[in-house]
Amino acid sequence: MLPTPPPSPPATNAYCGPPCNPEDRIGQVLANRLELTGVLGTGAYGVVYTAIDLHTNVPYAVKALSKVGLDSRQRKFQQREIRLHNEANAHPNVVSLVGILDTLDCTYVVIEFCPEGDLFTNITEHGRYVGNDYLARRIFLQILDAVEHCHSMGIYHRDLKPENILVTDLGLTVKLADFGLATKEHLTSDFGCGSTFYMSPANLPSELPRILIWPE
Numbered sequence: 001m002l003p004t005p006p007p008s009p010p011a012t013n014a015y016c017g018p019p020c021n022p023e024d025r026i027g028q029v030l031a032n033r034l035e036l037t038g039v040l041g042t043g044a045y046g047v048v049y050t051a052i053d054l055h056t057n058v059p060y061a062v063k064a065l066s067k068v069g070l071d072s073r074q075r076k077f078q079q080r081e082i083r084l085h086n087e088a089n090a091h092p093n094v095v096s097l098v099g100i101l102d103t104l105d106c107t108y109v110v111i112e113f114c115p116e117g118d119l120f121t122n123i124t125e126h127g128r129y130v131g132n133d134y135l136a137r138r139i140f141l142q143i144l145d146a147v148e149h150c151h152s153m154g155i156y157h158r159d160l161k162p163e164n165i166l167v168t169d170l171g172l173t174v175k176l177a178d179f180g181l182a183t184k185e186h187l188t189s190d191f192g193c194g195s196t197f198y199m200s201p202a203n204l205p206s207e208l209p210r211i212l213i214w215p216e
Contacts, residue, residue, distance in 0.1 A: 022047040025064065029054070030101045030108055036062060043180070050113065060098060063109040077180070082109060084155050085179040093146035095166055095177040111177075119174060120162035128171045139167075139174045146176040154184050161198045 022039045026049070029035045033054055040048040046065040053060065065078050082100065089097045101108040119139070122128045129136045143165060150157055157164075158181040166175045181193055 059113040061111050061113045063111065065107045065109065066105065067107060068105055081180045084182040087153055088150050088155050091146060091149045093142045093175050095175045114166035114168045114175060116167040118163050119165040119167055122167050122171060123162060135171060142174050155182055157182050159194050161195050
């Protein structure tokens with residue numbers, strides 16, 4: 001039985017050479033139109049950049065998924081992420097997938113830019129929802145709507161957490177993002193899927209130390 005997700009690909013690619021630093025792509029222009037301007041974040045399978053459309057000055061976010069050094073299972077995960085995000089795209093509380101740019105070394109997924117960051121930062125650093133029950137309820141219902149929309153299409157996100165929910169409209173709107181672990185399988189033998197910090201105790205790997213609450 002294989003763990004989920006598969007091991008991360010090595011940080012190498014044909015564009016910047018080994019080793020590859022995320023900043024090495026800054027300034028690159030995709031399709032003679034979309035310039036990568038900064039790094040928004042990095043993860044196990046890709047780097048998310050800020051970008052600007054040189055023709056319209058519209059900002060975007062671009063997720064760069066390296067193709068180099070991938071085995072067949074890793075390629076399958078990348079392709080599934082793009083396909084399922086595209087299927088779930090047509091909902092106001094799912095981050096819009098604008099387009100795909102494919103090169104020899106990398107697949108660039110162009111998505112809408114949410115400059116207010118993720119829900120985790122808005123909660124822990126900005127305190128945006130502290131004491132505002134109306135606003136907290138509003139965004140919670142939007143998250144439920146997005147998840148219900150995905151489930152109605154047979155798509156199961158499997159990594160719901162504040163870091164994967166983006167904020168717009170001065171905190172009034174949230175959008176579900178990052179379909180890297182999403183699946184359409186109703187039954188699966190996958191384990192270790194998702195983020196440990198957000199798992200219920202019963203789903204944590206048995207080798208993790210038990211957290212004691214004193215007094216018991």
